[in-house]
Amino acid sequence: MMEQLKVIPFGGLGEIGKNMMLLEYDNTGIVIDCGIMFPREEHVGVDVIIPDFRYLKKNQKKLKAIFITHGHEDHIGGLPYLLKQINVPVYCSKLAKGLITNKLKEHGLKNKVTVNVIGAGDITQVGPFKAEFFSVAHSIPDAGGYIINTPVGNIVHTGDFKIDDNPIMQQFTDLDRLKEVGNEGVRLLLADSTYAEIPGHTQSEKIVEETLHKLISQSKNRIILSTFASLISRIQIAIDAAEKNDRKIFVTGTSMVNNVGMARQLGYLKIKADTIISKKEVNNIKPSKLLIICTGSQGEPNAVLTRMAKGIHQIIDIKKDDTIILSSNPVPGNEMSVASNINKLFRLGANVIYNKMENVHVRGHAAIDELSIVHKAVKPELFAGIHGEMRHLFLHKKLAIKNGVKKDNAFVLENGDILEITKDKSILLKNKIDSDYIFIDGKGIGDIDEEVLIDRNELSKDGVVVCRINYNYKNKELKETNIFSFGVIKDDLIDDFHNKIIDNIENYFNKLNSERFIDIDEDKISDNISLFISKDIRRRPLVLALLVK
Template sequence: MAKEPTIQVIPLGGLGEIGKNMTAIRYGEHIILIDCGLAFPGEEMMGIDIVLPDYTYLVENRDKVQAVLLTHGHEDHIGGLPYFLKQINVPVYGSRLALGLVDRKLKEHHMDGQSTLLPVKPRDKVEIGPFKVEFIRVSHSIPDAMALAIHTPLGTVVHTGDFKIDHTPVDGDVIDLHKFASLGEQEVLVMLSDSTNAEREGYTLSERLVGRSFEQYFLEAKERIIIASFASNIHRLQQAILTAHKYERYVAVAGRSMVNVLAVASELGYLHIPEGMLIDLDEVDRLPKNQVVILTTGSQGEPMSALTRMAHGDHRQVEVMPGDTVIISATPIPGNEKLVSRIINQLFKLGAKVIYEGSSDIHVSGHPSQEELKLMLNLLRPKYFIPVHGEYRMLKKHAELAQQLGIPGENIFIGEIGQVFTFTRRSGRLAGRVPAGRVLVDGLGVGDVGNIVLRDRKEMAQEGILIVVVTMDKQTHQVLAGPDIVSRGFVYVRESEALMEEARRKVNAALDKCTGQGNCGWAYIKQEIKGALGKFLYEKTRRKPMIMPIIMEVDKKTN
């Protein structure tokens, strides 16, 4: 009996989590990928720079992988590409903007010119093996975001990408509701849709609103205006620039990613900066204060960002002062609340007027609220539905919405990364798993930091480390030097000399059991030291530092 052909949808990232979005669509011997993002490390991932999806499955099936399709140019959708393309160099389809940002990334990784980047426009159709892919315009917090309709021999899979329904987008390019309607009119087998804001009732507001707020604050500001925003929110920057132009202010740019993205966006025509408006950050001080706007990174309070440095008075070119209006045009991403709050406090202390979340309409989300999700579900009327791009609680809420709209519960899949969702023309089911997870990037190392290293980092961070070194004779196990005890992150040594002296005595006592006899193995001695010292320190301090005994053996015969 011939095996019935199937479509497999295999999420490798972005499901049950926020970030590192990546989904494989497989039909027979052909795989296409939707996005290849990164995630930023949680605080428990100490010292980690970025997190990639584990795409072992793709490496194992590298001959089947045909292409990567990008929905848009945010880091959580494109940030994994340099790493991925190094291993599996396939063509990448995306908007000119997304590819412009990818290109810059590849250059940073010294990979320019090594990959095929194929620009597509909304309503473009490309054929990749058995897949016919249509790109569909949506609104989002970066221009030229696109949903994908992937037509396969068994039916159509629609992935909304990140979207919102903005009826008055800044660039005038309205989301292609007609195309979604016509797909729904035909037949959608599987729909995957953005769940980020599934817990929010109503509609997400239009980006235009932020422009109106800028207008208001520009009217009120007597001196300099500093606007912090995500660099990739080009429509927001555009609105800031146009408002600046209207109020006869020059614009300077601070922060590496802001400079980079502005360069790409204006080069590609996504951003219009009136002639002569852009000035160098060094020129700011030479202009009257009411003629200046500074666009800066740091809206998330990132420790090394330009705004953070300004707030702490160590930005080389910009000193925040009374009279300045600072607009933080963003909402803190969960986990960043305290960082952002600290910046706000600092800016207030410097005398600035600070406009921030809660105090005004200076930010709107780029993701759809419940009414938009319902509209999209009702337009597409899919047979099977997979809520994606969200933590479990959001997926769950999105699933509930879908059920309220009449999609049967058994046709809705709340999944996890690595699960294989298998569809035929008339069936959908969970069928097995592939490897999935996270790969940590620390400096140049990709994947060389794992759970053991993280556990050690956490232990040292919480309790510090105590290193005990003894030099012993290889034959007799006589102590030749030491024990020396050094600690880091445990107690301030100068004030704890008595404790350390006593600790040394404990180690000596442990050694006395063994040394001079030559009948204890090194491992046994180490264990004795750990045990005695750990017990003693816990009694004295109620702390459990990591204890690391090191024994150096000297062969007196040969020396």
């Protein structure tokens, strides 16, 4: 039997989020990352989106381990949902373990899953796979990639990375190790594609440090800084700047409080014992001596900054001349929510600073020049981009070819594809695995689909009209009609609107009663009412006709 390795992406290709990759050889499979994707505007009511695990469930005896590159949500957020179905050991860095443990605790899995800590240079043997963790610079400490020795050759999975000569927490991308493995021979490179369209070199986190120190030292009022709860290095910058300017810090938002506590406990955050204050103290500190660090930089509906912007936060009211710093960029799909919050905060009198105004955020992903450096170091025979929308993957493929990969050896994969690799051949199979979006809504996992979301979108556009029609078949008599409408027309016009609909229904039934054979169908009645409303007010609400016989 020819030795074959299967490379199967479950998420992260053709999209930003829910990164997950399966490597399968014979009867052994390992997964790299298991993330979530944040819902876009059309995903009405959805909390998060996770990968489709059906293939793994069917082949669960093959799955032996999960390897995590770093602790961002789009790489670890889906873990609890997978581990509830298939309990296998997890391998990750110390910080990632802390973040994962918080998630497992939330899902009642804390003492039910084995999470093993690995560091740069550590090698883990799982069946035919030898996975070596190597360090990369990213927007979170302890990030890494994997050099995986397989029976068909070495595979390099970069994880999310950039090349930063001045990283805040002294974590560099290990180009020396990549050059070594490149000289040994690399069969396949799987590399971060997020900014494969951006020329040049990604800016250093040092620029953000300089900007935040400047803004915090210059402000004479209260400062509220919102960023990702997992951006530990950014939080450390804010802590350093606050302490330098004799400011106390109030941390708020569940994930922010949990992550700051965990990072302090593990030694990733250095902070004086009296710098952090409680919510009881927050209103007793002079505004000029207070920095609030909170969640909500992505405009999430229930996050702290969003509640502040709406004026419904239980402790903090936005005051005139507050300085609010959004130290992040909107994740694709969140642009409108973030802009809405910014507008509300300006309206409340705050001075809002975001990345278009100052360097309060830099990307955590490699631009073209950095990608080329890695390609030249690794010198892969085969290439496939990961972590990117479709344009990013195609542009990264072109860059790989430019850097020496043969045209037929560079692939653009999609979620569910199966790339089969031997020592001397590679083929993209025609068959695919299931790779649907699995929507998480409240406690429901996968109990809504695209059709449900279409209905939700329709409801959100023009509202809903419910018509309860009481009809006596024996006497061919329309007894009573009740109309209920929501989100269609304002209250002082609603009675006239309902009466028009009732008149239309009566006309419809009068016409039916004049016919020899009466065919009364709820769908046809709904269509008739929809047509009438469309002609009357040029709107198309969802219409439900309920016939009471």
